[in-house]
Amino acid sequence: MATIPFTKGHGTGNDFVIVADPDGTAELTGEQIAAITDRRFGIGGDGLLRVVRSRAIDAGAATPDAEWFMDYRNADGSIAEMCGNGVRVFVKYLLTAGLATLAPGETLKIGTRAGTKSVTLADNGLEVDLGLWRPDESEVLVRGRGLPIARPGLGIDVGNPHIVVALPSADDLATLDLTVQPVLDPVPPAGANVEFVVPADPLVQDGVGAIRMRVFERGVGETLSCGTGVAASALAVRHWAGAGAPDQWIVDVPGGRLGVRVVRTDEGERVLLSGPASLVFSGEIALA
Structure with a gap:
């Protein structure tokens, strides 16, 4: 052998x-x-x-x-x-x-x-x-064990597909059961990683945004971290926050902390992940 x-x-x-x-x-x-x-x-x-x-x-x-x-x-x-x-x-x-x-x-x-x-x-x-990122404005409903109702998700492409879902509190994030794969409606053609995020309080401090995240990865299940998912989550919250949202973010995941930066170029916005x-x-x- x-x-x-x-x-x-x-x-x-x-x-x-x-x-x-x-x-x-x-x-x-x-x-x-x-x-x-x-x-x-x-x-x-x-x-x-x-x-x-x-x-x-x-x-x-x-x-x-x-x-x-x-x-x-x-x-x-x-x-x-x-x-x-x-x-x-x-x-x-x-x-x-x-x-x-x-x-x-x-x-x-x-x-x-x-x-x-x-x-x-x-x-x-x-x-x-x-590289360059882009949002998908078509709404996807996400159902998961521990979610009392289906919640809308935002599609974010950072080289692979993600659906990001905002939750109202840290307790909702903690009690979410990701031993079962979330159900997406409609299902994206290539599937997607699914991220659940909660903003820090305050969301922005000293010009840096902060969120917490958990993720269910395609073909894997829940993982302690997902780099592209971290980037997608920061981008989604930044997108929701609108004009004036920071370009630098800290994202806490069960496995530690990662950094996200958005850099504006002539081609569009590029997203960088560090950790x-x-x-x-x-x-x-x-x-x-």
Whole structure:
């Protein structure tokens, strides 16, 4: 039975199994990925990051401006477009393994299925430019266990799809049961991660907005954190707050705290996510 080396890492509790495959010769099946990320019979993780050079990726996902490509899979083995926490953990692995360097003021480009993402050093770890964002004004109703009534959600696209739902209080957020997948009506064509948010009191202090969030991820379930979901949640609350809302946000999730910045450009608004990334342990696992 073949074995492969791996490293386990996480970003604010959003955890990943990292498999190095620079030349793209060891692509894993969905069934193998689901077995590896199983928390009882495998290593355990919210997803798997395959470290592969962009030139070894199929042409449909190629990012020639980035040497390295993050082949991200959900815990059920399904393909995902992007993962904000995953990008930071991916870069942490590259730097630790000596596969890349990143000095203050420099930018490291990482290929993803949502395009090339630029990563820089930040005071709280690493910051990734998630790119342009856009709201979807079509209303989606969200039903969930612990919600007395269906609540409207705002669609936000930051390279992957999200539905953000505002809750009235911290108690509502705490008692929400996310062991059961929320029901979306209508269901977006590609599905969506679903975020539930509560504003801090006060919402804005010293020009910085603050919210709390929990998330149910496609193909995974509730996770301690979701990087793109954090960005989508901050953007949704900023959108609801209207003119004068800040461009800088702090988002608390069960796994820790992340930062979000909005930068205005000629192309539109870009959203940047910052936070820590950690590598926990390495080993080998047998493949079925």
